[in-house]
Amino acid sequence: MGYIWETDNLVKNFTLSGGLFRPKQTVHALQGVSLYQAEGETLGIVGESGCGKSTFGYTLMGIHQATSGSIYMNGRQVDPYVQRDTTRDMMQMVFQNPYASLNPRLKINTILEEPLELNPNYTPRDRVIRVKEVLEQVGLDMAFGERYAHELSGGQRQRIGIARALIMQPKCIILDEPISALDVSIQVQIMTLLERLQALYGISYLFISHDLPMVRYISHRMVVMYLGAVMEEGPALDIYEFPQHPYSKALTTMVGQVVPRAPIGAPLRGEPASPLHPPKGCLFSDRCPEVDRRCLEERPPLREWADRRIACWHI
Ligand SMILES: Nc1ncnc2c1ncn2[C@@H]1O[C@H](COP(=O)(O)OP(=O)(O)OP(=O)(O)O)[C@@H](O)[C@H]1O
Ligand code: SF4
Ligand SMILES: [Mg+2]
Incomplete structure (x- = not known):
């Protein structure tokens, strides 16, 4: 392997x-x-x-x-x-603090779609399908995609953090x-x-x-x-x-x-x-x-x- x-x-x-007297x-x-x-x-x-x-x-x-x-x-x-x-x-990273690592002004769908937008292989329709798929993988209903991070509990936010890491496989x-x-x-x-x-x-x-x-x-x-x-x-x-x-x-x-x-x-x-x-x-x-x-x-x-x-x- x-x-x-x-x-x-x-x-x-x-x-x-350094500072004035500090190297x-x-x-x-x-x-x-x-x-x-x-x-x-x-x-x-x-x-x-x-x-x-x-x-x-x-x-x-x-x-x-x-x-x-x-x-x-x-x-x-x-x-x-x-x-x-x-x-x-x-390689992707999941951070310690699920409260600080998700932008509170964005919907979960937007947060999850962001990395896909950099990849030309994903059409807008593909992105929607992939986001739904990844929400399911982390055990969340697709309705969570319409919410904002501040509306979620700590555990749900960390699931979104994991979904964001997973999305690019x-x-x-x-x-x-x-x-x-x-x-x-x-x-x-x-x-x-x-x-x-x-x-x-x-x-x-x-x-x-x-x-x-x-x-x-x-x-x-x-x-x-x-x-x-x-x-x-x-x-x-x-x-x-x-x-x-x-x-x-x-x-x-x-x-x-x-x-x-x-x-x-x-x-x-x-x-x-x-x-x-x-x-x-x-x-x-x-x-x-x-x-x-x-x-x-x-x-x-x-x-x-x-x-x-x-x-x-x-x-
Ligand atoms: N951006 C930075 N600028 C200056 N020093 C830094 C920076 N990031 C980390 N350090 C220093 O590098 C060392 C290693 O820090 P690091 O955050 O990697 O440790 P850690 O093992 O992750 O600690 P923790 O368990 O507290 O998260 C520490 O002395 C820290 O103060
Ligand atoms: S761990 Fe202890 S015994 Fe081993 S090299 Fe370092 S100081 Fe020496
Ligand atoms: Mg650390």
Whole structure:
């Protein structure tokens, strides 16, 4: 099975503009991320707030331009200058906040038809048919098309967010905290819908979340990120049950305590490292219970270990 997308050493820096007495600063949001995704697979990304999960999604989509590194789609390297056009049909994104991500002034039909208008293969009649079809796929009556986003509940809005992502029949949907703004009972409905859509259409999901048990539940493979880099990657259940990397171990032992807007590593002991000044050696070195001299000097590469990849000198 081929990969839908692959990244090689993806780096994304943000430059914070300085002031009169303040120099410019660089936020090291992604520090060399090499990942891939197979067709029909759900790849989960976990890690605390600020570790670069959303930045990875945006950079893969071409919403942010990578500082360096390569992105491949269907085995072909993507030209950064036309990346957004290349990814548009293949990859769509569902955002965390269904209240903010839909234009309140537009009817649902108009919101859903918008991406189709860019595609000359769709006549106006085709667009109407496709919108009706996609509303059905997400479990909504076609009458919802005549409503405005503000008239819908959070769960219904997120169904529209998913419908908007589905409408161009992408191979992969990036779900950035798709259920964290919803009530628990609605979360279950949305997760069930996502699973059904994957079973029917073989879509791949890149599922980004703080919620480790949720990621374990929905994902085939899981990536544990810290400070813009991959610490451990492999089969989701194995990593959840038998974490190897010291950071994965810390994350799994504090399940249930991860605070959505907490700074990086807040529930762990010690001060969180800043993405403005990441440690020279291992990115986790300033809070790792197993740190030694080498960890402080050299950054461990992501190395194969059984059917996983782990970045730690001690494994
Ligand atoms: N547009 C931007 N300009 C400057 N810094 C940014 C920008 N977007 C993200 N960052 C910084 O990049 C780092 C990674 O942020 P990102 O939003 O990707 O993290 P995240 O893992 O998605 O966090 P959360 O779980 O809170 O959504 C953070 O330090 C953040 O402050
Ligand atoms: S490389 Fe060293 S500091 Fe980093 S996770 Fe492994 S033991 Fe801890
Ligand atoms: Mg985010």
